[in-house]
Amino acid sequence: MTGFVLDIGTVRAGLDRVELEGAAADVGLSQPEWREQVRGSFTVERSGERVSVRGSVQSRTHLECVRCLREFTLPLEAPIVVYAERSGSTSREEQEALERDDFMLFHDGRRLDLRDPVREALLLEMPITPVCREDCPGLCPKCGADLALGEHDCPRG
Ligand SMILES: [Zn+2]
Numbered sequence: 001m002t003g004f005v006l007d008i009g010t011v012r013a014g015l016d017r018v019e020l021e022g023a024a025a026d027v028g029l030s031q032p033e034w035r036e037q038v039r040g041s042f043t044v045e046r047s048g049e050r051v052s053v054r055g056s057v058q059s060r061t062h063l064e065c066v067r068c069l070r071e072f073t074l075p076l077e078a079p080i081v082v083y084a085e086r087s088g089s090t091s092r093e094e095q096e097a098l099e100r101d102d103f104m105l106f107h108d109g110r111r112l113d114l115r116d117p118v119r120e121a122l123l124l125e126m127p128i129t130p131v132c133r134e135d136c137p138g139l140c141p142k143c144g145a146d147l148a149l150g151e152h153d154c155p156r157g
């Protein structure tokens with residue numbers, strides 16, 4: 001399967017393991033941070049029209065270090081938990097109320113679109129102040145030299 005639209009018809013009743021994969025752009029993650037594949041590994045549980053999806057998604061994001069301004073790659077793994085009901089199985093008001101709940105989705109009996117929760121889960125894992133490594137010394141405040149490269153010829157004092 002490609003992409004994060006789960007084909008419910010291929011999921012066995014009961015518990016099933018599903019691996020999904022797609023380009024970051026397929027789940028609405030844009031350049032330049034996101035250029036790599038997103039991989040998901042899920043346990044799908046189907047009971048009648050109710051589908052629950054649990055697992056995690058992985059990708060790598062390309063960020064700029066806030067200290068040294070170099071680009072670095074950060075592997076991310078985000079947990080996913082989604083519950084889905086078949087649309088039409090509840091009243092319209094009930095469905096709208098449930099959709100406001102982050103984890104509740106609706107499927108049409110054939111397909112369950114996981115792109116929104118996959119995108120949101122990965123975005124939640126993005127650091128607010130990315131650093132290429134915990135002890136990144138950053139740039140010299142005087143000349144802008146990268147201090148991680150060692151000694152440089154900046155006049156002291
Ligand atoms: Zn850095």
Ligand SMILES: [Zn+2]
Nearest residue numbers: 140142143154
């Ligand atoms: Zn300097």
